[in-house]
Amino acid sequence: MHWNKKFECMPLDQLKAFQLKNLKKTVAWVFDKVPFYTRKFKKLGISANDLKHIDDISKLPFTVKNDLRDNYPFGLCALPMDDIIGIHASSGTTGTPITNVYTQADLDQWAECVARNLWAYGVRKKDIVQNAYGYGLFTGGLGLHYGLLKIGCSIIPTSSGITERQVKLLKDFKPTALCSTPSYALTIAEKAEEMNIDIRKLPLKIGIFGAEPWTREMCSAIEERMGITALNIFGLTEMCGPGVGYECSVGQNGSHINEDHFIAEILDTKTFKPVPMGEKGELVFTSIQRQAMPLIRYRTKDITRFIPEKCSCGRTFVKIDRIFGRTDDMLIISGVNIFPSQIESFLFDIKEVDPQYRLIVRKKGYLDKLIVQVEARQEVYDKGEETRKQVEAKINSHIKDNIGISVDVNLVKPKFIGRSLGKAVRVVDER
Ligand SMILES: [Zn+2]
Missing domain, CATH: 3.40.50.12780 (ANL, N-terminal domain)
Structure with missing residues (x-):
C-alpha cells in the first residue's frame, strides 16, 4: 500500500x-x-x-x-x-x-x-x-x-x-x-x-x-x-x-x-x-x-x-x-471573519438547493453586505416565489445561527451560475 x-x-x-x-x-x-x-x-x-x-x-x-x-x-x-x-x-x-x-x-x-x-x-x-x-x-x-x-x-x-x-x-x-x-x-x-x-x-x-x-x-x-x-x-x-x-x-x-x-x-x-x-x-x-x-x-x-x-x-x-x-479569501463582513468554505458547508445542509453558489460582496452605505447566490433545485424553483422566499429565509437563519451575521440570500434558477471548467470562482467582490 x-x-x-x-x-x-x-x-x-x-x-x-x-x-x-x-x-x-x-x-x-x-x-x-x-x-x-x-x-x-x-x-x-x-x-x-x-x-x-x-x-x-x-x-x-x-x-x-x-x-x-x-x-x-x-x-x-x-x-x-x-x-x-x-x-x-x-x-x-x-x-x-x-x-x-x-x-x-x-x-x-x-x-x-x-x-x-x-x-x-x-x-x-x-x-x-x-x-x-x-x-x-x-x-x-x-x-x-x-x-x-x-x-x-x-x-x-x-x-x-x-x-x-x-x-x-x-x-x-x-x-x-x-x-x-x-x-x-x-x-x-x-x-x-x-x-x-x-x-x-x-x-x-x-x-x-x-x-x-x-x-x-x-x-x-x-x-x-x-x-x-x-x-x-x-x-x-x-x-x-x-x-x-x-x-x-x-x-x-x-x-x-x-x-x-x-x-x-x-x-x-x-x-x-x-x-x-x-x-x-x-x-x-x-x-x-x-x-x-x-x-x-x-x-x-x-x-x-x-x-x-x-x-x-x-x-x-x-x-x-x-x-x-x-x-x-477571508471576507470581513460586519467585523466577522468568514471563509467561503464555511458558507459552502452550510449550503450543503439545505436540501432545497444545489451546491452551485457564488458569494457577492457589495457596499451598502458604509457597510459591507454579503450576498449568497445559490441555485434552487428544479422542483423547488418550480413551486413558485413563496417557496423560494421561504428557502431564502431558511438559509439566512441557518447562516445567522452559525456565524452570527445576516446575509442576503438570492435563490436563483438551476444553471444560472456559470459552470467551472477548472478552478471555480466563488467570490465576486464588487466593493
Ligand atoms: Zn495515513
Missing part, C-alpha cells in the same frame, strides 16, 4: 535528520545561485552552517508571493535556462502570474511525489485514468500525467472542458479513475445527468480531486452523485504543483505531506511563530530537494492545522487538515 515505504514510513528521527541534511544543502545552493536569497541571507547574517537542528528553520527568512511577482518570470531560477526543461505558471487571474521551472531531476521528483499520491488512493498499473485537469501552463494536467506515467496507467489525457465528451469517454473508455478539480467533477456529474448517463453504473471508482479548497460536504456530494471514493490531492504551483500532499486509503481525514521533499510549518498569522500542535495557522513550505527553483519558507496564505494523531496507515509523514481558507 506504500509506493516508497523507505521514505513514507521512515522513523521520525531519521526523517528529521534527512530533512536537516537536505535543508542545509538547499540553503547553501540558493545562497550561492539566487541573488535574491544571497541578499536576504547576508542581511540576516545567516548561512547553512547555522542550521544545527531542524527547528533552526525558524532562523530563515520567509518568501512571499510578491517576491515571486517581483522576480517574474525567472529571477528566482537557480540555473541557466540551458538546464531547464519545463516551465509552468499560475493563471495570473489575481495579478502577475507565478512561474515555476524544472530540471529533469525536478520533474522526476515531481512524478515520484504524485505517484505516491496515486498509489495511496489505490491507483495501479491496470487502471485506466481520465485526466480532466487542464493540460498546459497549469501544473494540474501534466503533474498528474507524470505521476500516472510513472505508475504505468493507461492515461486518457482529456484536459478540462468539452464536458459532453468527458461523459462520453467515461462511458466508452470505461476509466476506473478520474482526475479534476472538485468543481469540475460536479460539472461532469451534472452533464451526465442531463445526458441520462448514470455514472454510478460505470466502472469509475476513484476520484482524484484538488487545486481548489473543498469541504467534506462537497466531497460527499460528489461521491454520492458519481458512486466513487473522492480523495484530495494537495499541491501548489510554487512547490511543484499537485503532489505535495495526499490523503491515504485509511480515511479521508487529512493529507500526508511528502516530508522528504517539503518541510511544512504552521505559523500564527500575526506572530509567525509555530502554533501549538493541532491548532490552526498559516501553512508555510520549504522545498528541500529541488534544483531549479527551491523556495525557502514560502508563505502559502492557506489556513489549516496539523493533525496530531498518528495515522494507522503506517506513514510517518505529518498530516494537514483540509484547507479552511486562504487569508486572501
Whole structure:
C-alpha cells in the first residue's frame, strides 16, 4: 500500500535528520545561485552552517508571493535556462502570474511525489485514468500525467472542458479513475445527468480531486452523485504543483505531506511563530530537494492545522487538515471573519438547493453586505416565489445561527451560475 515505504514510513528521527541534511544543502545552493536569497541571507547574517537542528528553520527568512511577482518570470531560477526543461505558471487571474521551472531531476521528483499520491488512493498499473485537469501552463494536467506515467496507467489525457465528451469517454473508455478539480467533477456529474448517463453504473471508482479548497460536504456530494471514493490531492504551483500532499486509503481525514521533499510549518498569522500542535495557522513550505527553483519558507496564505494523531496507515509523514481558507479569501463582513468554505458547508445542509453558489460582496452605505447566490433545485424553483422566499429565509437563519451575521440570500434558477471548467470562482467582490 506504500509506493516508497523507505521514505513514507521512515522513523521520525531519521526523517528529521534527512530533512536537516537536505535543508542545509538547499540553503547553501540558493545562497550561492539566487541573488535574491544571497541578499536576504547576508542581511540576516545567516548561512547553512547555522542550521544545527531542524527547528533552526525558524532562523530563515520567509518568501512571499510578491517576491515571486517581483522576480517574474525567472529571477528566482537557480540555473541557466540551458538546464531547464519545463516551465509552468499560475493563471495570473489575481495579478502577475507565478512561474515555476524544472530540471529533469525536478520533474522526476515531481512524478515520484504524485505517484505516491496515486498509489495511496489505490491507483495501479491496470487502471485506466481520465485526466480532466487542464493540460498546459497549469501544473494540474501534466503533474498528474507524470505521476500516472510513472505508475504505468493507461492515461486518457482529456484536459478540462468539452464536458459532453468527458461523459462520453467515461462511458466508452470505461476509466476506473478520474482526475479534476472538485468543481469540475460536479460539472461532469451534472452533464451526465442531463445526458441520462448514470455514472454510478460505470466502472469509475476513484476520484482524484484538488487545486481548489473543498469541504467534506462537497466531497460527499460528489461521491454520492458519481458512486466513487473522492480523495484530495494537495499541491501548489510554487512547490511543484499537485503532489505535495495526499490523503491515504485509511480515511479521508487529512493529507500526508511528502516530508522528504517539503518541510511544512504552521505559523500564527500575526506572530509567525509555530502554533501549538493541532491548532490552526498559516501553512508555510520549504522545498528541500529541488534544483531549479527551491523556495525557502514560502508563505502559502492557506489556513489549516496539523493533525496530531498518528495515522494507522503506517506513514510517518505529518498530516494537514483540509484547507479552511486562504487569508486572501477571508471576507470581513460586519467585523466577522468568514471563509467561503464555511458558507459552502452550510449550503450543503439545505436540501432545497444545489451546491452551485457564488458569494457577492457589495457596499451598502458604509457597510459591507454579503450576498449568497445559490441555485434552487428544479422542483423547488418550480413551486413558485413563496417557496423560494421561504428557502431564502431558511438559509439566512441557518447562516445567522452559525456565524452570527445576516446575509442576503438570492435563490436563483438551476444553471444560472456559470459552470467551472477548472478552478471555480466563488467570490465576486464588487466593493
Ligand atoms: Zn495515513
